[in-house]
Amino acid sequence: MIVVRRKPIDEILKMVGRHTRVMLVGCNTCAAVSLAGGQKEVDTLIELLSLAASRKGFSVEFSDAILERQCEPEFIEKLDSQGYDAILSLGCGAGVATLAGDNDKPVYPALDTLFIGSAQGFASWQAECSACGSCVLGETCGICPTTRCAKGILNGPCGGVKDGTCELGDRPCAWVEIYDRLESLGRIDDFGKTMPAKDNSISARCCEWDMTKEGDDS
Amino acid sequence: MSNIPPHKASEADKDRVFAPCRARCPVHIDVPGYLSAVAEGRFTDALEIVMQRNPLPSVCGRVCLRPCEEGCRRCNLDEPVAIAALKRAAADHGAYPLPRPMGTRPERVAIIGSGPTGLTAAHDLAQLGMKVTLFEEKPKLGGMLRYGIPNYRLPDDALDRDIGHIVSLGVETITGVRVGRDLNLDELAQTFDAVLIAAGLQGSRSVPIDGAHLPQVMTALDFLERSASGEKLDLGERVVVVGGGNVAMDVARTAIRQHAQSVDVICLESRDEMPASEHEIEDATLEGANVHCSWGPHAVIGDENVCALDTVRCTSIFDSEKRFAPEFDESELRRFEADTIILAIGQSADVGDLGINLTHRGSPIVDPVTLRTSHEGIYAAGDVVTGPTRIIDAIAHGHRAAAAIFGALVDDWSLLRELDLENTVLGEIPPHMSEMLETRRRIQMETVPFYEAIKNWGEIEEGYTEYEAAREAQRCLGCTTGARLAQEKCASCLSCMRVCPHGAPGVHVGGYMYFDMEACHACGTCASACPGSAISIEGCSPDEMVLRVQRALASPTIDQTIAFVCGHTRNALETLDPNARIVTVSCLLRVDESTVLQAFRSGAGRVAFSECDTGTCRFPHALKLVAQRERSIVSALTQIGMGDSFRIVGPASDEEAPS
Ligand SMILES: Cc1cc2nc3c(=O)[nH]c(=O)nc-3n(C[C@H](O)[C@H](O)[C@H](O)COP(=O)(O)OP(=O)(O)OC[C@H]3O[C@@H](n4cnc5c(N)ncnc54)[C@H](O)[C@@H]3O)c2cc1C
Ligand code: SF4
Ligand code: SF4
Ligand code: SF4
Numbered sequence: 001m002i003v004v005r006r007k008p009i010d011e012i013l014k015m016v017g018r019h020t021r022v023m024l025v026g027c028n029t030c031a032a033v034s035l036a037g038g039q040k041e042v043d044t045l046i047e048l049l050s051l052a053a054s055r056k057g058f059s060v061e062f063s064d065a066i067l068e069r070q071c072e073p074e075f076i077e078k079l080d081s082q083g084y085d086a087i088l089s090l091g092c093g094a095g096v097a098t099l100a101g102d103n104d105k106p107v108y109p110a111l112d113t114l115f116i117g118s119a120q121g122f123a124s125w126q127a128e129c130s131a132c133g134s135c136v137l138g139e140t141c142g143i144c145p146t147t148r149c150a151k152g153i154l155n156g157p158c159g160g161v162k163d164g165t166c167e168l169g170d171r172p173c174a175w176v177e178i179y180d181r182l183e184s185l186g187r188i189d190d191f192g193k194t195m196p197a198k199d200n201s202i203s204a205r206c207c208e209w210d211m212t213k214e215g216d217d218s
Numbered sequence: 219m220s221n222i223p224p225h226k227a228s229e230a231d232k233d234r235v236f237a238p239c240r241a242r243c244p245v246h247i248d249v250p251g252y253l254s255a256v257a258e259g260r261f262t263d264a265l266e267i268v269m270q271r272n273p274l275p276s277v278c279g280r281v282c283l284r285p286c287e288e289g290c291r292r293c294n295l296d297e298p299v300a301i302a303a304l305k306r307a308a309a310d311h312g313a314y315p316l317p318r319p320m321g322t323r324p325e326r327v328a329i330i331g332s333g334p335t336g337l338t339a340a341h342d343l344a345q346l347g348m349k350v351t352l353f354e355e356k357p358k359l360g361g362m363l364r365y366g367i368p369n370y371r372l373p374d375d376a377l378d379r380d381i382g383h384i385v386s387l388g389v390e391t392i393t394g395v396r397v398g399r400d401l402n403l404d405e406l407a408q409t410f411d412a413v414l415i416a417a418g419l420q421g422s423r424s425v426p427i428d429g430a431h432l433p434q435v436m437t438a439l440d441f442l443e444r445s446a447s448g449e450k451l452d453l454g455e456r457v458v459v460v461g462g463g464n465v466a467m468d469v470a471r472t473a474i475r476q477h478a479q480s481v482d483v484i485c486l487e488s489r490d491e492m493p494a495s496e497h498e499i500e501d502a503t504l505e506g507a508n509v510h511c512s513w514g515p516h517a518v519i520g521d522e523n524v525c526a527l528d529t530v531r532c533t534s535i536f537d538s539e540k541r542f543a544p545e546f547d548e549s550e551l552r553r554f555e556a557d558t559i560i561l562a563i564g565q566s567a568d569v570g571d572l573g574i575n576l577t578h579r580g581s582p583i584v585d586p587v588t589l590r591t592s593h594e595g596i597y598a599a600g601d602v603v604t605g606p607t608r609i610i611d612a613i614a615h616g617h618r619a620a621a622a623i624f625g626a627l628v629d630d631w632s633l634l635r636e637l638d639l640e641n642t643v644l645g646e647i648p649p650h651m652s653e654m655l656e657t658r659r660r661i662q663m664e665t666v667p668f669y670e671a672i673k674n675w676g677e678i679e680e681g682y683t684e685y686e687a688a689r690e691a692q693r694c695l696g697c698t699t700g701a702r703l704a705q706e707k708c709a710s711c712l713s714c715m716r717v718c719p720h721g722a723p724g725v726h727v728g729g730y731m732y733f734d735m736e737a738c739h740a741c742g743t744c745a746s747a748c749p750g751s752a753i754s755i756e757g758c759s760p761d762e763m764v765l766r767v768q769r770a771l772a773s774p775t776i777d778q779t780i781a782f783v784c785g786h787t788r789n790a791l792e793t794l795d796p797n798a799r800i801v802t803v804s805c806l807l808r809v810d811e812s813t814v815l816q817a818f819r820s821g822a823g824r825v826a827f828s829e830c831d832t833g834t835c836r837f838p839h840a841l842k843l844v845a846q847r848e849r850s851i852v853s854a855l856t857q858i859g860m861g862d863s864f865r866i867v868g869p870a871s872d873e874e875a876p877s
Pocket of ligand 3: 703707708709710711712713714715731744747748749750751752753
């Protein structure tokens with residue numbers, strides 16, 4: 001799932017403060033699941049922005065809408081934004097982009113898109129994937145070095161690891177975790193096999209994926 | 219296929235799943251609904267909920283025989299919630315609704331008798347806009363509530379509050395008129411579109427024994443009525459009461475207040491078989507009555523004046539088919555000296571003068587569904603039809619009569635149909651949940667000690683204070699009022715599953731959530747965590763919270779503080795700014811960010827969270843989430859320069875919590 005987080009209010013207000021009627025659009029898929037873009041967060045943000053705007057002397061009117069998934073044109077079609085002069089999206093980057101592409105008015109992001117991650121219990125997520133386009137999780141027992149190693153190195157660990165902790169001090173060393181997991185699966189012999197450099201051009205070049213185009217189906 | 223999910227009540231079905239307390243109440247009062255209002259100190263809201271089904275809250279809060287409490291799911295845990303006493307608290311501390319009949323209608327209905335049956339029917343029909351006239355033989359309204367139940371259990375002012383509200387709906391009352399004697403039923407039937415006979419049981423059973431005709435042999439109803447009317451009776455020193463039911467206990471205790479020196483209660487039943495409630499027997503004994511079981515009246519001794527009652531041993535009461543057929547051993551005799559004998563051995567219908575068809579017991583013959591007698595437009599309900607019951611049964615019958623009369627006169631049977639809707643009863647607390655729930659004893663109500671109580675007619679039970687009532691109501695598990703899911707809003711995020719302490723939410727294959735009602739105890743944690751606002755908990759929807767804040771803020775001043783106070787700690791209330799407007803909640807988790815922000819928008823200058831004492835916390839699992847909520851509020855307000863406007867108050871001191 002894509003994990004998102006609300007931007008600071010000031011930053012949001014800078015974008016929408018100059019408009020008079022703004023529609024906040026939530027997304028009931030990943031953004032809701034990461035507790036930042038569902039109905040509740042839309043309602044809260046409206047209250048917060050209204051309060052902030054009135055303190056700054058802006059007169060902005062806010063209203064709400066929820067889409068099942070903002071990244072799908074068919075869901076967006078249902079959105080009636082007539083009479084609004086801006087849209088504030090509580091979706092991930094893909095949602096903002098899709099809304100913006102489908103609209104004649106400015107669309108602003110209320111959230112920052114953080115990563116593709118997994119839930120660690122209530123209101124807590126772990127980054128798991130950076131959408132690099134050339135997955136190595138098979139070699140690393142499901143722990144992504146590109147995502148979870150601070151340096152993203154493919155043949156770790158580096159010399160900065162201390163007692164299993166990354167030299168940044170904020171996370172366990174991904175490579176120590178990979179080592180432990182290989183060992184527990186009886187695959188310790190695979191450790192240290194040099195992985196070839198990833199083809200970074202894949203993610204850079206892969207700006208769309210269209211199975212209907214000839215030559216694109218694999 | 220093994221992965222077919224078990225059938226769970228759909229959200230629509232859930233409306234007819236009743237908490238056992240509600241299911242057992244003959245009028246199905248929304249018990250958990252009003253208890254949750256009381257738990258939050260919202261007595262007027264609670265009273266309104268009660269009065270949707272029961273127009274006599276002040277009466278029933280005191281003397282209802284409480285079938286609901288026997289079913290309370292807490293029975294298996296510690297003891298039932300004090301449901302009736304909390305109804306009284308709602309009536310004592312809440313404001314009665316303003317009389318607002320639904321328009322006016324042309325139909326005119328006459329009601330004979332102003333006991334609970336007649337009063338309820340009058341209430342319902344007047345509320346529906348009909349013109350109701352109540353005919354009552356006695357000088358005042360209330361039936362057995364006024365002339366039967368003694369004042370020390372139900373004082374007149376408590377009764378008058380309920381009656382006052384009913385009359386204020388526009389009910390015309392004519393007292394001192396006995397229909398059948400002063401007016402005849404046919405005349406009434408011609409003047410009115412419908413007539414309801416709600417005459418109760420005004421006749422008294424007697425025993426065919428020697429001396430029963432003597433002037434010092436009285437009936438319970440006559441004795442209680444004269445006492446209730448303020449008459450000072452000369453009973454002599456020794457009073458013998460015959461009967462083993464609640465009426466006999468009322469008679470005994472009334473005789474003590476009428477200055478009898480000794481009161482002996484004799485009954486056919488053994489102690490275990492006595493029909494009187496255990497606490498009534500205990501109270502009567504405490505006040506000085508001597509209860510003698512398994513004796514049957516044999517002869518009243520005396521020429522002009524009574525001097526004793528001779529009794530014989532009663533060896534059994536029922537035959538093998540459980541029919542009343544007492545057997546006596548006439549060789550075992552016992553004499554009870556007496557100056558007055560009062561018979562409390564049952565009542566009977568006394569409507570022979572009305573000229574309608576009666577059963578062999580003297581009750582009007584009615585259709586069991588519509589309560590119509592053999593005469594067009596004439597109905598009968600309450601004890602006169604059913605024989606002796608309880609107030610709440612009489613109220614239920616009053617509702618039925620009103621619904622049937624409305625149906626017949628307006629040709630709209632929906633109200634009657636609604637009364638017969640089926641309901642299912644929520645099951646017992648699942649074992650995994652009872653293990654997690656703390657036992658908490660019922661809060662004891664202050665009472666006047668018996669040695670003081672017998673000196674006068676004053677009410678013995680003093681009622682709960684507002685604080686005690688809230689605390690007691692917080693023992694309610696909120697059965698059936700918990701999580702309801704609006705499936706279309708759910709994002710299947712599983713947050714509800716992750717935060718619920720009781721494993722009530724679950725997920726089906728396909729990502730569809732469900733909630734197990736039996737496991738849910740309406741804490742609201744899941745609703746507070748749900749990003750889709752897909753979960754609702756009765757009584758604390760966002761709209762209701764906004765309304766409560768606005769009510770609390772009515773005419774705010776600029777630096778007004780709105781304090782959300784967890785109702786579990788009194789200390790907090792005392793440490794707050796004395797001018798703060800208080801909104802009491804069952805758990806601070808029910809106050810979400812939007813509610814706080816809206817409070818500012820509604821004019822509050824500051825908002826405070828007054829936390830509970832962890833020792834009394836009802837939902838300890840919520841503490842961590844409340845702290846998280848507080849951090850999130852502080853962070854949001856700080857971002858817009860209002861960080862100082864939010865305050866967290868601890869339970870015992872008003873130190874500001876570090877943010
Ligand atoms: C002493 C006593 C104590 C009780 N205590 C309790 C208790 O604690 N809890 C509980 O739940 N139940 C109690 N009950 C039972 C309860 O009071 C009755 O079930 C209930 O009052 C029946 O209501 P009703 O309206 O059918 O009749 P009633 O209350 O008897 O009212 C009937 C009314 O009709 C009037 N009437 C009769 N005939 C005519 C006529 N021809 N014209 C005009 N008016 C007429 C009567 O004067 C009376 O006012 C008690 C009963 C008694 C006798
Ligand atoms: S706990 Fe409350 S809702 Fe549940 S049965 Fe008892 S009184 Fe009723
Ligand atoms: S918390 Fe709300 S949105 Fe998430 S699964 Fe539960 S009901 Fe659905
Ligand atoms: S979190 Fe509370 S309200 Fe929600 S399902 Fe669980 S017990 Fe019920």
